[in-house]
Amino acid sequence: MSAAPVVGIVGSAGAYGRWLRGFLQQRMGLEVIGHDPADPHSEDPEQLLQRADVLIFSAPIRHTPALIADYVARSAGREAGRLWLDVTSVKSAPVAAMLASQAEVVGLHPMTAPPKAPTLKGRVLVVCQARVSRWQPWVQQLCAALEAECVHATPEHHDQVMALVQAMVHATHLAQAGVLREYAPLLGALPALMPYRSASFELDTAIIARILSLNPAIYEDIQFGNPHVAPMLDRLLAQLQHLRAQVGQGDDAARAAFRQHMLLDNRDSQGETVLAEGNYTFERVGYLLADLTERNAISVHLPEDRPGSLRELLHVFERHAVSLASIHSSRTPGGEVHFRVGFVAGSDAAALQRAAEEIDRSGIGRVLPR
The missing domain is CATH 1.10.3660 (6-phosphogluconate dehydrogenase C-terminal fold)
Structure with a gap:
């Protein structure tokens, strides 16, 4: 097992294939090669089988088992000592297909579409370790770099x-x-x-x-x-x-049956703790939605990711005597990190405009169009 393995992606032109290539190159510093029939400039399957220490299948679910079987036949035992992974949303058939090889096998399922963020931080990654020994430390390293909440399952x-x-x-x-x-x-x-x-x-x-x-x-x-x-x-x-x-x-008996079957039985099945946590989560999301629909707000991108940037931004509002009601970090549709700042009702519109102009002029941040 190499400390810096070459990674091959089967399906490198797909959404997750592209995201994985960027992550593996930028966050883990690895050499990544790939094959995809949609990309005429990609490597061919034989190059992946010759060079890739780690092979990742990132293809449509319905085609993945047959695709893996084709690579098993092409590889003809050369995969022994290497690691094969897949990232599909169904695990039994792809993992079984990979187990027909002599490679070590782990099935992965990121519980999200390819994010705009550089990692899976805050997202769940299901890990199915079907056959892994020598590659175990590297799989752990991969999971740590992804920053996901890893859940292990068969x-x-x-x-x-x-x-x-x-x-x-x-x-x-x-x-x-x-x-x-x-x-x-x-x-x-x-x-x-x-x-x-x-x-x-x-x-x-x-x-x-x-x-x-x-x-x-x-x-x-x-x-x-x-x-x-x-x-x-x-x-x-x-x-x-x-x-x-x-x-x-529609009668009272039906109402009683509804109350018992749909409400009380389900409430008892969930349990008080789960209900309390879920209800609080809903309330927090409700508050967030209320904040995000507030029109008296501006969004600011901070170009420099360094300690103190947010404090400098907040000092601008302080200097212009503008009181904040909320602040949330988010991403634009293009993936750009920004802070959405909401203001108390009745804030001076002219003071807000002056604050926004100072933010743009000073270079502290860039006010995004509404």
Whole structure:
């Protein structure tokens, strides 16, 4: 095992392939080579098999097992002593395909689309260590560099959990999107409904927008590529059909059954601690949404990542006698880190303008357009 292995990415032109290349080169200082049929300038598979100490499969879920099998046949035992990884959302079939090789095998599943951030900090990474010994220290080094919250699981358990954590969530929100589409001729499209929003509705529609904005093939494969999804959908439909029957019945007995089955039984199943933590999380997200929709605010990018930059920014507002109501760090759609600063109601608009001009003029930061 090399201390600085050459990493090969199969699917290097895809979204995660590109992100992984940048991460491995910039954060870990490794040489990265890749193959992708969408990139005519990429290396061919034989070059990856000859040179890559670590081979990462980053391809569509439905094609990954067959793709791995092709590399097993091409490699013909040369992979012995090397490490093979995959980063798909389903683990059983890809891991089983990699185990047909003589390489050490670890399945990875980042629980996020490729982030705009340079690492997976704040995100979960599921790690399925199927066959690993000599490469164990390097896998630990990789996980540490990714800065993710690593959760270890078997491939089978991972897929069972993903039927709930991913497929159920996607299915319910896609169903909601379909209902909204059907009601649009009567009540208007989503923009017409948003003035009536609750925090729950705003969060749900944000999730819908996220799903519909990303690669459709990923969401298709999550539903169709995991054998545990169909039984989950049966249970989900049964719950909804039960609710529909109770609402249709409409009497006091149906209300009592709803209260017991949908509310009390589920509350008891969750437990007081889990409910308290989840409710507090919802409240915090609600406060955040309220802050982020406040129009009396500006966003500032700080070009220098150094101690004291934020303090200098805040001193500008102090000098102009502007009181802050909130401050949040975030990223622009292009991935640029910025601070969104909200101000108390009734703040002097002229003072805010002068503060913004000083920020731009001084070079402390750059005020972003609203």
